Amino acid sequence: MSEQPTPAQVTEFVHAAVPAVGRLGIEVLDLSPGYTRLRVPLEGNSNHIGTMYAGALMALAELPGGLLPLAIPDLAVVPIVTDLQVSFVRAARTDATLAAHLDPDELRALAARAHAEGKAEFVLDTKAIDADGRTLMTCRGTYQLRPARG
């Protein structure tokens, strides 16, 4: 992705790459260098007590570490998640959104390190919020960048 795609195009790309994310209805609302914002709908993802299934929120938490490196052209890295810690603060009764930030210069430095040393680790702290801005879940994800092959 060397040109900046629209959120709808990124969403389509993610659903094609990871169909299970598509079945959760997760949408990429924003993706730009250093920033992404995602939404998961309550509809289709409710649980036995009518609130959002924890797994749908966890999916929202996991994704940004994979997306943020895609928003910067020519890094030639593959992101993988190595560790995820989530705390559920409040039951979700609306759609949920989650925003993540990571400085583009830091991402470029991480990619350079991945190419030099074989891998480079980074940590993302995020939270999911409901339609009223209340915190639903806090998350710490640990990811590695590895050099893309070929």
Place this chain on the structure above:
Amino acid sequence: MSEQPTPAQVTEFVHAAVPAVGRLGIEVLDLSPGYTRLRVPLEGNSNHIGTMYAGALMALAELPGGLLPLAIPDLAVVPIVTDLQVSFVRAARTDATLAAHLDPDELRALAARAHAEGKAEFVLDTKAIDADGRTLMTCRGTYQLRPARG
């Protein structure tokens, strides 16, 4: 569930209660007092590099804390997950299974405490393995039992 249902019946129950779990194809292979074992298929859950999507493994990790209390008649509690920590050890290239144990007497004591005090917390340590028995993911889940209403 006061009689012991078959694994297929439990699977059907779980898919009806939480449709997103059904869309992941998660099957309950065993559920008896103090023990459960689950499987998630690679098919339908692959990612952009052909291995299993992390979110499918996380879903497998989250579920046992909700199922184990169901296997003991008449506890009259609702389990909720409050915290989940997963570490991804190895990329999954086969279906994955995960087993969880929690002493039935301990579950009964937890349920009694939930009814007396409003809630009772427990921790489950599990791991997901591949078809060759290799560890894919380690997980620590923290759950609460709350008294069922009505």
